[in-house]
Amino acid sequence: MKIPYFPGCSLKTYASGFEKSAIAAGKALDIELVELPRWNCCGVVSSLTKDDLMHHLAPVRNLMRLSDMKTSGLADEDKRLLVLCSMCMNTFKRTNLKVRENSEDLATLNDFMYLEEAKYDGSVDIVHFLELLKEYGFDKISESVNTSLAGLKVAPYYGCMLIRPKEVGIDDAEEPTIFENLISSLGAEPVSWHAKNQCCGSYLTVNKQDTVIKLTRRILDNAQQEKADVIVTSCPLCAFNLDSRQALLQETNPGFEPIPVLYFTQLMAIAFGLDAATYGFEKNKVDPMPLLNKKVFI
Amino acid sequence: MAKKIKLDDKTQAFQKLVEDLCGQNTAKCDQCGTCSGGCPFVEDMDITPAELMRKVMLGQEDVLESETMWICATCNTCTVRCPRKLDVSKIAEALRQIRLRNEIDQLDIGKISREEIKELPQIALIAALRKLSS
Amino acid sequence: MGEKKIGVFLCQCGGNISKTIDLDAVSQYVETREDVDVVKIHSNMCSGAGQKMIIEEAKEKGLNRIVIASCSPHFHEKTFKGTMEKAGLNPFVLELVNLREHCSWAHKDQPEIATEKAKDLVNAGVNKVREDYELAKKKIQMGNRVLVIGGGIAGIQAALDLADTGNQVYLVEKEPTIGGKMAILTKTFPTEDCSACIISPKMAAAQDHPNITLLTNSEIVRTVGHRLLFDITVEKKPRYIKPEIDMDQCLICEQCVQECPVSAPNKWEQGIMQRKAIYIPAALAIPFNYLIDDTVCLHFKDGSCNKCETVCPQQVIDFSQKPERIQFIVDSIIVATGYDSVEPSEKPMFGYDKFQNVVTGLEMERIVDHITENPPPRPVGKRIAFIQCVGSRDEQIGREYCSRVCCMYSVKLASLLKQAKPDKDIYIFYTDLRAFGKGFEEYYKRAQDLGIKFIRGKAAELYENHENKKVVLKAEDTLSRQIIESEFDLVVLAMGLKPNDSTEKIVNFLKLTKSSDGFLQEAHPKYKPVDTNIEGVFICGTAQGPKDIPDTVAQASAAAARVMVTLAQKEFDVDPQLAFVHTDICDGCQKCINACPKNAIVMKDGKAEVVEALCIGCGACIAACPVEALDFHNSTNLQMYRTVDGILEEKNPEENRLVIFADNTCTYRVADALGIRKMKYDIDARIIRVPSSARITTNLIVHAVKMGADAVVLGDCPAASSQFPWSREVAEKSIAAAAAILENEGIEGKRIYFEEFTAGDLVKFTTLVNGLGAQVKQFTRITEQQRKDI
Structure with missing residues (x-):
């Protein structure tokens, strides 16, 4: 299984042990973490005011990047993004909630990034590695x-x-x-x-x-x-x-x-x-x- | 001396300003104190989260002078427990934003030593800059 | 009935009608109809003289169809039906036209147009009455057998009231003893009298009453519903003790209990004590006899033990007993299934499952009951906290309601404890302290006098001190704005009340409705507080909603009284205005069977058949029938079409008509109320009274547009207060289908819609109708060709 994966800044720097071990552990379970191309920082924290769309640009821009991961053969899927860092996960999910509830906000965000090749339609689910492991089955994990x-x-x-x-x-x-x-x-x-x-x-x-x-x-x-x-x-x-x-x-x-x-x-x-x-x-x-x-x- | 509160158009306007920013209705608050009792930061706050809610409901602008909203780190313990399903962390965010949009920052990165900055992970720095400065 | 002879009677209503509407003009208009034999005007049709005129005209001219154009049927329908009977006519060949509320009063300042509108309304009435036919009231016989489900204080009280008045009562209780939750309580608030002492004489009376059949350890497993005729099956679990026959009965000698090697938590004592596998459920159990808990008994586990059997001097132990099914018929049912305490696991931050010194309110009842024993079975330590509203008033767990008894039971438990052990340091953490009942406030004050400390703040979380197992409570004292983080020897969670599983089962068996809080829904919150949506089924006690003992007893007696009123009639009328089937048209597709929310349609010889005892006249089957085989007495499909035709017949192409199908309970009454208050609305509106919006078919809506309607509204009660809560769903389906047909012809689908009205929605109605009138003018006029093509 090859799943799109968002590392985030920390995992490339002082939390490198998190990424290293995750990739290795995933491999042992036949889960290949395929790094999202041209990813950027997710913004770390989500903005909680209603009018502040600017802070949702970064997550949406990342979510646009999945669009051709499956067609290009890079990954097996393009509707789920695997995340390891809890903060990234929370930020991504809150942005997803906002744009799914409010199509006007999503349109504004897409318009703002009109130079991007892809538009984001709100259809990507964020999956934390723990959720993927649960789906894989804890009983099966024991076998490894x-x-x-x-x-x-x-x-x-x-x-x-x-x-x-x-x-x-x-x-x-x-x-x-x-x-x-x-x-x-x-x-x-x-x-x-x-x-x-x-x-x-x-x-x-x-x-x-x-x-x-x-x-x-x-x-x-x-x-x-x-x-x-x-x-x-x-x-x-x-x-x-x-x-x-x-x-x-x-x-x-x-x-x-x-x-x-x-x-x-x-x-x-x-x-x-x-x-x-x-x-x-x-x-x-x-x-x-x-x-x-x-x-x-x- | 006991403080007097005068409820007028000004207090109502301030309540509305905060509520419009965060989409929460502070009049719902029962003042049960669940938010305060479970808040991990409450010991370091000058007013409790429930008092902050009260001040917003009564349109008391002096709530902006409080430290409380700067100490709240959006851990959301109150959010998942409020019996009225109010999101206190969103109200704190709205208060922060009112200050920050007037360019009143809480964090001056220039005042942190180079060694300290080197030691701090970017996840902490970026989060702090986004929540505490404009 | 031979030739149809129609008489039309126009009422001036002492000027209320005739000052606005030119009744002579209306009279002349109606007279032009060939099928009308008599038209008469009277100043007060409802008066003795007016009625006399109708009776005389009817007899003299041999009239057999009557139209009375006067006030709203909600005023004088009953009067005029009486008039019909006096005239020797069937009351169902009468049509009332509402000229006062819906015309002269509402359009006071437009007399000329109002007169034209009045002609339309009378015309429609004549059209409808032509198709009226005689209907007979149906009668169903009743006995005096009553099932009371639940043997708590509510069920016992209701059963005793009914039995004392000569009814035959089956009292069914799932536990091995009656008494319910009340028997578990230590004392009652605010009087502090012993709970068991009050209830045990009633328990004994229920057991001894010749008119009560007591079935404990028993559950309802099947009910076949008929209103006022229910076939009940009960399953009685075995006690494994032989029933009392002759001299072989159990002597309660205790030898079996002494020999039994198995120990299990005593459920009745809320687990603070142990009992054996063979046990008597409670000190004051009724029936007072042993039973064997087959879930823990070694005989049932592996056959390794039969000590009780061996030791019993009377040989009454019988391991071979099996569950037994008992079947009987009753005429009425009282549901008194009570409540359960909310599960502490719903609020995990209080650690009930993890911390040994956190208990629930019900556990505390038993703890306090035994507190003066030496040593008490469950010591409480010195410092005790009560946390209020655990599982109540909490939207996080979907329980918005107040449980109503927790404030006072905590005050009671704290007071009893403090009086028994004055050295205890007791705190009650509350959000709002509700002491609303008789004597409650005084009782609360007495608790303060005793030194119990009330802290205004809800505890947020608990954790355990590992060394001493004390519980640390965190809360804000919202009055001093300080945080409390302190150790307590015992924390009592004042758990709220919730509907229990037994209630859920009964809801499914009897098709009862539940209110948004999950408790049983009464038929009307104000004037039918113990009736339900099912005729013959009544509710009382905490199954209906949290309440204290006096309220429960009062409600139980009320439910018993309602049963008596119902059964005293010996037989009951079924309103003949119900659904029926044109068997010549029915093709047996069974869509109506699926659509009927009351299971009132069955298949017979390949055709649908309406069971009249079950049909409640909502009309949902009619909207569902694709071939118009399902129909409604006194509002037949033909009559509905002819009413629409009559109302639109005189319409000029340049005029607009808003046809409003108004349900009889809410929407029609809104229009009545508007008339009474002389509140104006668009005079183009034509209101047609219908039993419910569910009765309106797609074809009827389309027909209205075909005949000239420019907009169609289906109005009905909000689901929450409707006797037919499913109406909206049915109506919206019909509307969607009709809109699709119209769109096909290039006519805007949004000309048709559904709207909810409560009887007080006056402004909503005028705003809607006026807005609609204006909106219709914005649309491109529907051409005659378009109407023809539909």
Whole structure:
């Protein structure tokens, strides 16, 4: 299966481990992620006012790019766009909601980009990789597991963008289970914890670090209270706040024990027993290897 | 001294300005406080989200002086819980936009050190610039 | 009836009509019709003198068809039907023409045109009366057998009222004991009298009453509906205890319970206690006897145990019992199926399934009931929070309604607890505290006096402190604008009420309707609060909507009284104005059978046949019939065509006509009300009274345009308040088909449409009609050729 795929900026830079592991894990399941040609930044956040169309240009422009992916033989389909980053997914889906509900807005956006060869008609569905894995079947995923993760306690961190608001979420807004199902299918043990849906502080990490530290502390503490070995996420911004900001936490809280934060695809690559080069741990701030050596690669 | 509120055409116009921007009807709000109670940022806010809703409904322009809308990061916890299905995050966005469209920015990228900018991922920088500056 | 002799009687209405309309001109016009034998004018046709004139003329001239042109039929239809009977005529060969509300009053300032309009209306009336024929009222006999579904306080009260007045009652309860939710409650608000003490004498009375057949552990599995004649099948689950025969009965010696090795949560105690696999459902159960829970009993699991059987000195254990079916006929039904507590899982942020110290309101009833025991089966700790409106007033889960009892039951539980254990620190988190009933406000104040603290803010979420298992509650105190994040030993979720699965089943069996909140819909919210859309079926208690015990009991007695009123008539009339089939035309396509929402059409000898006891006269079958074989007594297809013809006969090509088919319940009354208020609307409008918009066929709409209509409106009640809620759907289908035919001839399809009216939509009506009148003038005039070609 060859599916059009939107990487987004983070996956090409400091979240490169996310992309590397996702492509490898996908391949192990016979899912080929075909990069969208000439993609651009999605805009990261969606504009929520009614009159602000400008901020919807970027997602729509990307969605135009799918039009000939199937006819050119690049991919098997052109009505679904696979996204890995939670924020990109949310932004794309909110734009889709807006243009599907309001054909005038869509016409205006198309008119504005009249130099583009294709027009966007609102027909592309955004699919998060987790949704594709659910469709693939978690039972079937288990069949690809080669490395035992038995005993590894994984805290699934949904954050916000994956499940809220309800119209764009991929699972129940309060009690999502898709991450838990994946973790179980990989042979690891999903941790039940209440902070799994709590916000990490998002972009306030730029100008309100104290706020973000407070929030990440709450999340990390809860993961550790529940005896999690590792946290998994699908959002590069959450990963930054939860992983990279642990250094700041340690400065202010000497007793703080760091906890590794992985992208879920990295956990898949490990479980599938893929080449360690595909894990892409280079950019992980809290090194997961000591833990993995102790609990997985015995 | 207790503050006096005068309800007039001006307060009504401000309520309408906000509501037109975000498409929400603030008169629906029951003031149950579900938004505030579940807000992960509320400790750092000067007024609670429910108070922000109240101020918009009563057309109190001093809501624009509040920090609350700049601390809201659109996590949407309130949005999925509001028993009246009001989208508080959209109201916060409308208030931000009113300020930003008057070129009152909350983020001056020039004031952040080069090392810090180097460390920050672009996902954070772009999001912050789009939400906090015009 | 031989030769048709038609008399037309024009009423001046003491000037109300004749000051505007030149009745002499109308009279002269009608007299030109060859088929009219008598035309008479009277100042007050409804008066004794007026009626006498009609009777005398009818007898003298041998009239056998009467047209009375006077006020709206909603005023004097009954009077004039009486006149007909006095004249020795069938009341269904009468047509009333509305000259007052729909003409003279509405068009007071246009007397000349109003006179022309009056001629059209009378002309249509004569056309219609020509095709009238005699109809006889049908009578169906009734007995006094009543089924009461649900053995809670509502069902028990209704059953007792009915049994005491000599009716034969079947009281069916799905649980092994009657008593329902009320028996579970500790005490009642606001009087704090013991719930079980009030209800248990009534439970016993229901069991002992010679006129009540009590069927517990039983569920309705089939009803075959006829209005006021229902064939009921009940399935009674086995208790595995032999019924009481002679001396072999169970002695309640408890030996079986002592021997039983299986323990399971006691459902009646809301799981705060355990019971055995063989058990008596509740301390005050009726019937007071054991049963075996076959879902947990080892005998049924793997046959490994028969200890109870062995130990029983009376040998009454019988593992071989099977479910039993019981069938009977009743004349009337009361649905009192009650409610369920909303599932806490609908609000996962309160962690009911995860945190051991979060309980529901019903669990708290049992906890408080046992609180003075030492030690109590379920300790509560020191600091207790109640969260109000969990599962009520919450659009996120599609429950917009207020559950009406939670405020007061929380106040009650808090008060009882505080009185029993004054050291408890109790908080109630609320959004609005509704203390609307008699004595409620005083009770709420007493709770404050006791020191219970009310915090105005709904809790947003809970989480558990892992070390001590206390529950942390997060909320805003909206009055002080501060955030509360505090530990509680116990959090009580004041769960709302929801319709239960049993109600859902009964809705499907009996074809009842539900209101938007999912509870049972009453026939009319004001004047038929316990009737339903199905004749002979009544509702009461919380199945109809959340309510407290006094309201439930009052409603139960009301439902019982309605049953008594209905059955006291011994027989009932079926209005003969119903659908029927022209068997010579019917080709047996069965489209009407699918269209009938009441299953009132059956196939007989390859032809459709209307079951008159079931037909409610909506007309949906008529619109569905492709060959006009389905028809309607007193509004036949022929009569509808002839009415349209009559109304349009005198139309000049340069004039416009707006034909409005007005349903008798809403739209027609709007026009009446406009007349009464002398509110004007476009005089080109011609209103035709019909039973419902569903009755209007595509052919009829097209015919109206063919004969000269420039616009056609089908008006009906909004679905929510309509006795035929499906009318709009049927009407819109007919309209779409008619529009397509017109478009084919180059005539604008939007000349025809449907509109909803409540009886108060006066301005909506005038705006619509005036707008339509203006709009029609904008269209290119329909040519005579176009009309001919349709």
